[in-house]
Amino acid sequence: MEHAQHIIDATQDIFSSMIMLEVTAGEPFVRNNDKLINSISGIIGLAGPTKGMLAIHMANAAALAVTSAFLGMEVEEIDDDVRDAIGELANMLAGNMKSVLDPGGSDIKLSMPSAVYGEDYSVDCLAGAQSVTVPFTFDGLGFLVELQLRTDG
Amino acid sequence: MDFSKIIAETTEEIFNCMIFIDIAAQPPLESGKQAMGCHVSAMIGLTGGISAMLGIHCPSTVGLAVAGAMLGMELEEVDADVKDALGEIANMLAGGIKERLSSEDIDLELAIPTAVAGTSYVISAPKGSQRVVVPFIIEQGRFFVEIKYQLN
Numbered sequence: 638m639e640h641a642q643h644i645i646d647a648t649q650d651i652f653s654s655m656i657m658l659e660v661t662a663g664e665p666f667v668r669n670n671d672k673l674i675n676s677i678s679g680i681i682g683l684a685g686p687t688k689g690m691l692a693i694h695m696a697n698a699a700a701l702a703v704t705s706a707f708l709g710m711e712v713e714e715i716d717d718d719v720r721d722a723i724g725e726l727a728n729m730l731a732g733n734m735k736s737v738l739d740p741g742g743s744d745i746k747l748s749m750p751s752a753v754y755g756e757d758y759s760v761d762c763l764a765g766a767q768s769v770t771v772p773f774t775f776d777g778l779g780f781l782v783e784l785q786l787r788t789d790g
Numbered sequence: 791m792d793f794s795k796i797i798a799e800t801t802e803e804i805f806n807c808m809i810f811i812d813i814a815a816q817p818p819l820e821s822g823k824q825a826m827g828c829h830v831s832a833m834i835g836l837t838g839g840i841s842a843m844l845g846i847h848c849p850s851t852v853g854l855a856v857a858g859a860m861l862g863m864e865l866e867e868v869d870a871d872v873k874d875a876l877g878e879i880a881n882m883l884a885g886g887i888k889e890r891l892s893s894e895d896i897d898l899e900l901a902i903p904t905a906v907a908g909t910s911y912v913i914s915a916p917k918g919s920q921r922v923v924v925p926f927i928i929e930q931g932r933f934f935v936e937i938k939y940q941l942n
């Protein structure tokens with residue numbers, strides 16, 4: 638749970654500066670690989686001595702609202718723009734958190750973001766990493782930001 | 791970097807040595823969006839000389855067969871064992887690719903594997919990334935090994 642505050646700081650920072658949305662953080666929890674229904678997830682791997690992944694999980698309605706605000710245009714379906722925006726959001730969140738978790742800059746490297754989307758799927762991180770998820774809300778919509786980390790050696 | 795060749799060789803090596811299933815690589819798929827009809831995937835990030843995501847995508851029956859062969863047990867549903875086994879395969883594939891690329895002076899580091907499972911999902915990569923997908927055949931059907939990458 639030690640990273641919950643990092644997630645909250647990074648998410649509020651990115652949302653207020655890049656997306657112009659104020660988001661409210663809820664109580665951190667450990668996600669149990671619950672099914673995601675009609676959702677999209679932006680996922681990015683973290684490599685180096687500290688490994689892990691960062692994911693943002695959003696129901697479609699939240700993803701459309703965030704992408705519309707991010708791109709400054711109305712987006713009505715989960716298309717390439719939305720997939721790119723949510724992947725980029727994961728990338729920005731990971732970059733922001735890296736600057737806090739790894740101020741020296743050599744311990745964590747970001748890989749390429751992917752977007753997973755669909756009517757019914759689950760996302761599990763493997764390999765015994767520590768995990769914490771923070772729920773956020775804005776305008777009656779919600780999303781989750783999940784961080785999994787493992788330090789080798 | 792001939793990724794279809796690298797994927798075919800690495801995957802065949804790992805399946806021969808670690809999982810003991812005979813597999814045959816098929817020609818890489820044409821690029822573009824693929825409806826692979828897959829219900830369990832494992833993926834892992836790689837970064838360094840290139841920024842990449844390696845994934846293995848299986849229909850349920852194929853995922854069960856591969857994980858079952860690797861674990862030496864009969865598996866009936868896509869559970870944590872299946873996801874762990876596929877995650878470990880993704881990890882080994884990424885390790886094999888890392889080794890092959892280091893001989894071309896491209897250094898890479900691996901993230902940790904993530905499993906995606908469900909009845910309906912698609913995995914996409916950022917605009918402007920390259921993508922290579924190689925199908926493999928086993929007795930129960932086809933699975934796919936994919937790399938998406940950007941040059942850094």
